[in-house]
Amino acid sequence: MTTSIEIAGVGKDFRLNHSRSLKDMVVSKVRKRDRHETFQALDDVSVQVQQGESVALLGLNGSGKSTLLKLISGVMRPDRGSIRVRGRLAGLIEVGAGFHPDLTGRENVFLNGAILGMDEATIRRRFDDIVAFSEIEKFIDTEVKFYSSGMFLRLAFSVCVYTEPEVFLVDEILAVGDEPFQQKCLARIREIQDEGRTLVIVSHDLDMVQKICERGVVLERGHVVYDGESAGAVQQLRR
Numbered sequence: 001m002t003t004s005i006e007i008a009g010v011g012k013d014f015r016l017n018h019s020r021s022l023k024d025m026v027v028s029k030v031r032k033r034d035r036h037e038t039f040q041a042l043d044d045v046s047v048q049v050q051q052g053e054s055v056a057l058l059g060l061n062g063s064g065k066s067t068l069l070k071l072i073s074g075v076m077r078p079d080r081g082s083i084r085v086r087g088r089l090a091g092l093i094e095v096g097a098g099f100h101p102d103l104t105g106r107e108n109v110f111l112n113g114a115i116l117g118m119d120e121a122t123i124r125r126r127f128d129d130i131v132a133f134s135e136i137e138k139f140i141d142t143e144v145k146f147y148s149s150g151m152f153l154r155l156a157f158s159v160c161v162y163t164e165p166e167v168f169l170v171d172e173i174l175a176v177g178d179e180p181f182q183q184k185c186l187a188r189i190r191e192i193q194d195e196g197r198t199l200v201i202v203s204h205d206l207d208m209v210q211k212i213c214e215r216g217v218v219l220e221r222g223h224v225v226y227d228g229e230s231a232g233a234v235q236q237l238r239r
């Protein structure tokens with residue numbers, strides 16, 4: 001078996017600001033007192049994902065799921081430990097983050113396709129399929145700043161799946177999509193799984209993740225508190 005994602009002893013800290021007033025800020029500046037508190041969003045997290053596995057990252061609000069996904073994707077670096085990913089990776093993490101508001105849908109497909117590692121000829125070849133999947137043909141030459149959040153999601157998801165990544169990371173993908181589009185995304189995700197690609201999903205939709213993923217990892221205040229069958233992970237959360 002080939003390891004697709006190796007997370008070893010990972011920690012991530014954030015600095016929290018604690019100034020209540022301008023006076024506070026001045027006083028602490030003068031006294032050279034640090035107004036910052038360090039907050040451990042992730043601590044000593046180790047998870048190995050094998051190629052072809054589908055893993056759900058679960059946990060309450062603020063438990064560290066999105067942070068871990070961002071570390072895997074490489075948009076953020078860990079403060080401790082290491083993360084290794086084998087194979088081409090595409091993430092649907094902050095939907096629309098890679099989209100430029102002043103460019104049209106069409107231009108953004110090319111921009112995002114390139115960011116995700118597709119060359120221009122490949123994007124041209126897949127362009128019609130990408131747009132057809134998103135079902136926003138009518139608006140493809142509209143600047144994306146006029147898109148609704150669902151339209152953003154549709155185009156971002158389409159570009160992402162058509163780059164055919166070996167490792168696919170998804171954060172709350174389906175939250176803003178309507179029911180028919182959700183079903184379509186789920187069907188596409190199943191194809192991705194059948195092709196033996198690796199999938200890591202963050203979601204609060206426990207019934208959905210239980211259907212998609214065989215394995216669940218539960219985070220609690222930045223620690224892994226469960227790693228096993230997704231049914232067990234869901235049970236742990238619903239206790």
Ligand SMILES: Nc1ncnc2c1ncn2[C@@H]1O[C@H](COP(=O)(O)OP(=O)(O)OP(=O)(O)O)[C@@H](O)[C@H]1O
Pocket residue numbers: 014015041059060061062063064065066067068
């Ligand atoms: N850039 C940042 N700066 C400071 N704190 C951050 C930053 N990103 C995340 N955090 C903090 O880290 C903790 C974990 O956040 P994260 O978004 O990973 O949680 P989550 O499990 O995805 O939550 P949710 O279910 O609400 O999406 C939170 O307390 C959050 O406030």
